[in-house]
Amino acid sequence: MGVRIIIAASLRTFTNRTPEVEVQADTVSAALSALTDEYPEAARGLFDENGDLRGFVSIYVNDRDIRTLKGLGTKLSDGDEIYLLPAIAGGACESVISTERMKEVKIEDKEIRRYNNHLQLKEISIKGQKRIMAGRVLIAGIGALGGVVAERLAAAGVGTIGLADDREVLLDGLQVQTIHSSRDIDRPRAASARDRLKKLNPNVTTVTYQDKLSADNIEEIIEDYDIVVDATDSFVTRYLISDACALHNKPDVFGAMYQFEGFVTVLCTGDAPCYRCLYPSPPPAGIVPSCAASGVMNALPGIIGSLMEAEVLKLLTGSGEPLVGKAIRLDSWNLQYRMIHTASDPGCAVCGSAPSIRTVQDIDYEDFCGLREDPDEEPIEGIEAEELARRIMSEEKITIIDVREPHERAIRRFPGTLAIPIGQLARRQKELDPEVDTIFVCKEGKRSILAIRTLREAGYTGPMYNLKGGLENAAQIIFPHEGAWL
Numbered sequence: 001m002g003v004r005i006i007i008a009a010s011l012r013t014f015t016n017r018t019p020e021v022e023v024q025a026d027t028v029s030a031a032l033s034a035l036t037d038e039y040p041e042a043a044r045g046l047f048d049e050n051g052d053l054r055g056f057v058s059i060y061v062n063d064r065d066i067r068t069l070k071g072l073g074t075k076l077s078d079g080d081e082i083y084l085l086p087a088i089a090g091g092a093c094e095s096v097i098s099t100e101r102m103k104e105v106k107i108e109d110k111e112i113r114r115y116n117n118h119l120q121l122k123e124i125s126i127k128g129q130k131r132i133m134a135g136r137v138l139i140a141g142i143g144a145l146g147g148v149v150a151e152r153l154a155a156a157g158v159g160t161i162g163l164a165d166d167r168e169v170l171l172d173g174l175q176v177q178t179i180h181s182s183r184d185i186d187r188p189r190a191a192s193a194r195d196r197l198k199k200l201n202p203n204v205t206t207v208t209y210q211d212k213l214s215a216d217n218i219e220e221i222i223e224d225y226d227i228v229v230d231a232t233d234s235f236v237t238r239y240l241i242s243d244a245c246a247l248h249n250k251p252d253v254f255g256a257m258y259q260f261e262g263f264v265t266v267l268c269t270g271d272a273p274c275y276r277c278l279y280p281s282p283p284p285a286g287i288v289p290s291c292a293a294s295g296v297m298n299a300l301p302g303i304i305g306s307l308m309e310a311e312v313l314k315l316l317t318g319s320g321e322p323l324v325g326k327a328i329r330l331d332s333w334n335l336q337y338r339m340i341h342t343a344s345d346p347g348c349a350v351c352g353s354a355p356s357i358r359t360v361q362d363i364d365y366e367d368f369c370g371l372r373e374d375p376d377e378e379p380i381e382g383i384e385a386e387e388l389a390r391r392i393m394s395e396e397k398i399t400i401i402d403v404r405e406p407h408e409r410a411i412r413r414f415p416g417t418l419a420i421p422i423g424q425l426a427r428r429q430k431e432l433d434p435e436v437d438t439i440f441v442c443k444e445g446k447r448s449i450l451a452i453r454t455l456r457e458a459g460y461t462g463p464m465y466n467l468k469g470g471l472e473n474a475a476q477i478i479f480p481h482e483g484a485w486l
């Protein structure tokens with residue numbers, strides 16, 4: 001085993017498009033010599049006539065810039081990764097808005113005052129602001145993250161903002177979805193967001209899409225936009241958006257959150273990978289809980305949403321250094337962040353050298369994400385909350401397994417159950433009686449399905465049922481009397 005040299009897309013002209021090379025070397029300098037022995041052209045790209053490393057190339061060893069280590073003399077060990085990345089200087093990123101479109105925008109006196117904060121920045125100034133005003137940005141998912149991006153882009157004066165969301169405003173979301181307010185509960189999120197943006201900045205045109213994004217409508221929708229912001233929380237939609245963006249050359253500004261952590265990157269530009277390059281396959285259905293099921297720290301959507309907004313502004317103005325070929329992962333609670341280098345996968349099914357997906361119609365996204373039932377698999381039987389309540393009241397002999405984590409059980413207590421987290425189920429199956437019905441419960445009714453599958457695979461044969469919709473929907477039905485639920 002040696003060290004791997006990963007080459008950013010824009011430097012691959014020197015390596016016959018090879019994205020990575022494995023060499024034997026004990027220093028960065030020796031590794032680069034090995035690389036240039038194999039690809040002599042690379043020497044021209046990396047070093048100037050004096051043999052010094054060119055200023056625009058950044059070299060990272062295991063994600064650390066060699067300038068913070070020992071430079072070219074940095075020692076290497078087996079398994080180390082060297083990343084060659086051209087530093088993109090300010091202004092080097094090209095705007096997604098053509099000069100013609102920029103010139104068509106007229107700025108009124110009132111707008112000069114409204115956007116004065118941008119106009120004073122030489123990196124944005126009048127041309128950058130005109131590009132922002134000419135910009136058409138589609139935001140998919142108007143929850144916590146999408147709401148922040150939508151509000152801030154509207155305030156920044158983005159010409160047209162598309163709001164794609166097929167859900168309604170819920171009380172449960174209001175804490176983090178500050179674009180919506182209490183009186184919007186039960187209204188479509190797209191319409192609620194549209195009304196908010198109109199108040200914020202009447203100069204912005206909004207378009208709402210209230211149908212679920214699918215392979216049937218996504219291509220037609222994104223066609224009208226310069227940039228797509230993916231603020232959804234479903235793997236099905238993420239792959240769908242990324243595939244459509246990769247196939248239609250639209251930058252996909254991607255953000256995601258989990259509890260205290262956030263992730264932001266720009267996908268699907270010429271130099272950036274697509275989501276499929278980063279994650280060729282999704283995690284098994286149900287294994288990654290949604291934000292609603294796992295919680296999110298209140299400040300996080302503001303931080304991550306604003307980082308996403310900044311990426312959109314950089315792409316629109318063609319200024320700054322966008323997260324292209326890079327991703328940021330931020331732990332807001334310990335305030336630590338990591339810049340990760342991302343690279344296109346030459347074997348990617350969508351943007352690789354021999355793609356197998358040429359249109360979004362080529363793939364069944366629900367099936368790909370494991371959401372379609374396998375016809376060969378024994379179906380999982382569900383039980384309604386009313387039925388479970390009846391069986392509890394009639395003191396029927398049943399076992400109820402609560403697969404939630406301890407802190408979740410502390411929010412909604414469910415007495416009389418056996419609490420076994422999914423990870424312990426297989427080895428604790430002896431605690432179950434195969435002669436009686438076992439009913440699995442969790443917050444949303446998804447992890448409980450995974451629990452039943454896990455036990456089946458572990459060889460348990462007793463009758464198992466899933467509480468449909470989870471305890472979230474059953475709270476008022478199963479123990480309606482006061483005090484049973486905290």
Ligand SMILES: [Zn+2]
Pocket residue numbers: 246273274275276277278344345348349350351352
């Ligand atoms: Zn790809």
